[in-house]
Amino acid sequence: MxxxxxxxxxxxxxxxxxxxxxxxxxxxxxxxxxxxxxxxxxxxxxxxxxxxxxxxxxxxxxxxxxxxxxxxxxxxxxxxxxxxxxxxxxxxxxxxxxxxxxxxxxxxxxxxxxxxxxxxxxxxxxxxxxxxxxxxxxxxxxxxxxxxxxxxxxxxxxxxxxxxxxxxxxxxxxxxxxxxxxxxxxxxxxxxxxSPADHASGPKEVRSLKWSADELRETLQACVAAWSRGSRRLLLELSGGLDSSIVAACLAAAGADVVAATMVSPTPDGDERIYAAAVAEHLGIPLIVKHLDPLQVDFSRSAAAHLPRPSSHAFSQAADALLLEASAEAGADAFICGAGGDNVFGFMGSAAPAADALLASGSLLPFAAALADLALVHDTSVWHAGLLAARQVLLSPFPRRWPAESSLLSRECIAAARSCSAAHPWLAAGTLLPGKRRHVEAILAIQNHLESLERTAFAPLYAPLLSTPVVECCLAVPSWLWNSGGRNRAVARQAFQAMLPASIIERRTKGALTGLSGALLRQHRPVIRELLLEGRLAAERMIDRTAVEALLRDDASFSGPGFHRLLEFAQVEAWSRHWT
Missing domain, CATH: 3.60.20.10 (Aminohydrolase, N-terminal nucleophile (Ntn) domain)
Incomplete structure (x- = not known):
């Protein structure tokens, strides 16, 4: 902040x-x-x-x-x-x-x-x-x-x-x-x-794709324009993905003075500069390219040390340093980004939207169409999508718990967690359809990644996709419409198809930080090993020390889902050492 x-x-x-x-x-x-x-x-x-x-x-x-x-x-x-x-x-x-x-x-x-x-x-x-x-x-x-x-x-x-x-x-x-x-x-x-339930249920569920897209475009353009007013020059964090590209299009439409910066990771999965360049050229926005360096990360400190939760990411230190450099080069007095796009634009790895189509309409025709779209989005068969959606329908009358992640945690940690409430007032309403609840959960999840960014100590950071009018507009969209035509975030794509290059609107791939995460672990393995095996998380029996030690052995390849958890633990450990 x-x-x-x-x-x-x-x-x-x-x-x-x-x-x-x-x-x-x-x-x-x-x-x-x-x-x-x-x-x-x-x-x-x-x-x-x-x-x-x-x-x-x-x-x-x-x-x-x-x-x-x-x-x-x-x-x-x-x-x-x-x-x-x-x-x-x-x-x-x-x-x-x-x-x-x-x-x-x-x-x-x-x-x-x-x-x-x-x-x-x-x-x-x-x-x-x-x-x-x-x-x-x-x-x-x-x-x-x-x-x-x-x-x-x-x-x-x-x-x-x-x-x-x-x-x-x-x-x-x-x-x-x-x-x-x-x-x-x-x-x-x-x-x-x-309450999100006031916007995620009711008669607005009959909205069409075109109507929803038109309203989303109008709402987003108004919100981005409002955020941009009062800044001399904005530095746009442009990845080349759909979400930040939409913000770029809105800034251009508002006539804002903006310079874009894109960051390239040292591995191919994090190099999206061709997409960022396509957007920048299309909109006439200057583009600064910066290269992320895993050596810029200091695992002994936490960017969230001033906060009461360990909510930072290791690579954010390197990103913050580069974006501060870019803002100085550009003469910008504020940052603006596309954070939260996946969350707000209904991009979820679940069959729940198809279940919503059946529960909301009571008809097999919209359900079948939603299943076909769902299967295309997730590259699976309609039959498999139908089985998963049917399960969501059967489970819909029962309360859903927040998803749990127990990997690499000790039995003591899991038992201690059970003593704490995992209820959130946004999810208390019993009127949310399964897909709508997943949508609200996704919006809640992004709120855990907004505060521990060190660049905000030097200039404000605007995340216009999380503006409340935008969130309300997106919650009112039937959840299955986000998969229309077999494209994720379909409503957002339709809304801005006339304002962005076709290569961005039709893009199905996403940049990833998997390679950067592996590079971070390889570069900092000795430090991370000391943090986790000799630190407070191990002393308080929060982590499964034996399993963590096995993942940090010298010949570990850092592939598979477990190694992402190691980076998370390292940041939690650094945060814990700041407090008594």
Whole structure:
């Protein structure tokens, strides 16, 4: 995140504790934050990079960047005032973007509400009389709201349920305000202020491919244009895949000043520069080519060290360094990317969309068409696709659990994970069809990869495909339409087929980081072996040490699914060594 904040809220109605207020002011000054609001009920400090709009009389604030629905204008103070006495859902109904809203008049009551995209962080720690809220866990530790002790059962749950973010984090006493939720004072209960189920079910399921594509194009162009306003020049992270290419097309249509950068890995599966060059030439965008170097990664540190979860990827260190170089060369003051495209555009490895076609229509004709498309997308037979879809139909009345991943974990870790809740409020609605639930799960999963990018300390990063209006638009598309014509992300392809080269629209392959992952393990094998075999994960019996040791032997080829898990463990280990 570009910018930081720290705040203290009263939960008693008697006013803030003077000692806690002094502690916050001192910690804020040390971190370079400036006090923006000081009332008996609210003390708020922000960095200079962070937008902060105050409600009248200091009764609350909007932090971050918000846009008005409909007009897509940037939110100003006049737009906020009518919401001061409204329910939390009024904020998500009126505004989208990347923001956190606080309503805290005098007295014990109040609330904080977080925009659904997950693009703006919010962590909190509660005392008996107060509540600290911050952009990161480091600030919460600075004000002694948390001690920094690792909650090992919750960390175990994160290893078993990758990419599932619930309110409890891997640090004791530190919680996350879930995107789209409101935190009520004084009781600290979280409630939905926005729900995907409101957009993923109902009469909109009759939408056609053309209608859906037209609405998606219109929505995306409006959101990308809104994000681009206010930046002198944007650096587009252009892989040459469909998602970042769509963002490029929208930027060109908006007339934004943009330079693109593409990164080439040292192995063929990560070299997509011919596709990136085709997009850049087609749209008239300058292109910078950078080469990823596995030696640029330092496994002894974590890019997520300031966060209460180990959510970083090893190769992101190398990517961050190259993108910072490219932004300096381009003279850019903000990054923009296509993150979340697979998740938002309904690209899922499941037969659930075909099951949705049958459950939604009750007719075999749309089911048969959906099966034919599904078989083409996944290069399998219609009969095999039909068997898998039938299984989804039979299982649809039963609750679905978040997928578990137990590979290379110890029995103790798996047992500890069972003691933690793996429920998420977005998935609580019983009205979601199987494919819709998978779609929501995918959108939740990408939210675990938005915060631990080191380049955001230097300039803001925009991920317009995760904008709430775009997510709502995509959730309203019947899940089987995303496979139309046997093409994944078919609605997005149709929406932008007139704006991008045919080589991009018709492309079926995707770049991969498999080769880079193998190179990272080969280059850093001794360091990773020490981290995992002699580290805290082994000491706390989180990992199956014997199995991990076998994968890290000197003659290991680093092929197959297991070695990706080793990189994940190495990042978790580096994160754990930062905390007590």
């Amino acid at each position: 570009h910018g930081r904040f720290l705040m203290l809220l009263d939960r008693t109605g008697l006013g803030l504790d003077p000692a806690e207020s002094r502690l916050l002011r001192g910690s804020a000054a040390k971190a370079g934050l400036t006090v923006r609001c000081s009332t008996p009920a609210l003390l708020l400090a922000c960095s200079s990079e962070l937008d902060c709009i105050l409600l009248d009389d200091g009764a609350g604030a909007l932090l971050g960047r918000g846009f008005e629905r409909g007009t897509n204008r940037k939110v100003d103070a006049n737009a906020l005032q009518p919401l001061a006495d409204r329910q939390p859902s009024a904020w998500t109904e009126r505004f989208w973007g990347a923001w956190l809203a606080i309503v805290k008049p005098a007295g014990a009551v109040g609330y904080a509400v977080r925009e659904p995209s997950g693009l703006f962080p919010a962590y909190y720690a509660a005392g008996e009389a107060s509540l600290f809220v911050a952009s990161d866990a480091t600030l919460l530790r600075e004000v002694r709201a948390i001690g920094g002790a690792i909650a090992w059962p919750r960390l175990a749950s994160g290893l078993v349920h990758p990419d599932l973010r619930v309110s409890e984090t891997a640090l004791s006493g530190c919680n996350e305000l879930i995107p789209g939720c409101a935190l009520r004072l004084p009781g600290l209960g979280q409630e939905l202020a926005w």
